[in-house]
Amino acid sequence: MTDPVTAGSDPLGRWRRLADASVLLDGFHALKHAVRFGAEVPVAVTADRRAALALADELAPDVREALDALLTEVPEATYTSLVPRPHPTAVAGLAVRPSRAANLERLGQTPRSTPVVVLDNPRNLGNAGAVIRLAAGFGATGVVTTGTLDPWHPTVVRGGAGLHFATAVERLAVDELPVGPVFALDPEGDDIRAVGLPDDALLAFGSERSGLSAELRARADHLLALPMRPQVSSYNLATSVAMTLYHWSATGGAPHVP
Numbered sequence: 001m002t003d004p005v006t007a008g009s010d011p012l013g014r015w016r017r018l019a020d021a022s023v024l025l026d027g028f029h030a031l032k033h034a035v036r037f038g039a040e041v042p043v044a045v046t047a048d049r050r051a052a053l054a055l056a057d058e059l060a061p062d063v064r065e066a067l068d069a070l071l072t073e074v075p076e077a078t079y080t081s082l083v084p085r086p087h088p089t090a091v092a093g094l095a096v097r098p099s100r101a102a103n104l105e106r107l108g109q110t111p112r113s114t115p116v117v118v119l120d121n122p123r124n125l126g127n128a129g130a131v132i133r134l135a136a137g138f139g140a141t142g143v144v145t146t147g148t149l150d151p152w153h154p155t156v157v158r159g160g161a162g163l164h165f166a167t168a169v170e171r172l173a174v175d176e177l178p179v180g181p182v183f184a185l186d187p188e189g190d191d192i193r194a195v196g197l198p199d200d201a202l203l204a205f206g207s208e209r210s211g212l213s214a215e216l217r218a219r220a221d222h223l224l225a226l227p228m229r230p231q232v233s234s235y236n237l238a239t240s241v242a243m244t245l246y247h248w249s250a251t252g253g254a255p256h257v258p
Contacts, residue, residue, distance in 0.1 A: 022094035027087035030162030044093030049073040121147035129159020130238035142168030189223030197248040
């Protein structure tokens with residue numbers, strides 16, 4: 001086991017210095033994805049280095065060498081003291097958050113070849129993380145949230161499995177949204193199956209309880225509805241985003257299955 005106190009790099013000292021200003025990578029998959037998509041990770045720890053590298057051999061051989069260089073083994077009690085909710089893989093890291101300016105530049109680039117997902121006043125941290133994971137998988141330009149929810153909250157990053165680093169994630173006001181036609185999901189909208197979604201669309205989804213805000217509704221160019229059996233109240237937010245991105249991907253620029 002590497003002694004974190006006597007090791008020249010002093011990972012625990014670095015962790016304590018950086019924790020408040022860094023993105024917590026909670027679990028092997030969050031660390032794997034952050035490294036894979038170019039995040040700057042100054043420190044990473046594990047309670048079982050051999051098991052973590054075995055996971056890398058099995059699931060992420062492309063970043064195995066990088067993880068081997070990053071991971072410092074610490075006692076389990078030390079690991080659990082660093083994270084609010086220990087992950088079953090007993091792996092954690094700290095990453096530098098991408099600059100807001102860089103994310104805004106990415107979101108604002110035109111022409112845009114993939115949509116931006118807009119979550120209007122989301123409330124559930126886990127749902128927001130699942131949406132970011134979906135957006136990364138479909139190659140979306142980014143995910144924008146409005147309202148008070150912090151899309152970089154540790155629970156959101158955990159739910160997104162570290163894929164915040166594979167897309168642009170920011171919180172903006174409605175009047176700050178990137179340019180592009182806004183297609184907002186609403187039960188009173190047109191059937192989405194009859195509408196083609198352009199690559200530069202902003203795909204907007206209301207909050208889990210109250211739907212679209214009046215401000216976002218006024219900004220929308222088109223209202224769309226997902227097919228749903230009568231008397232079924234609603235879909236989960238992440239499910240709605242998945243259905244809409246899949247509809248776009250049928251004719252848009254989503255990655256093809258290799």
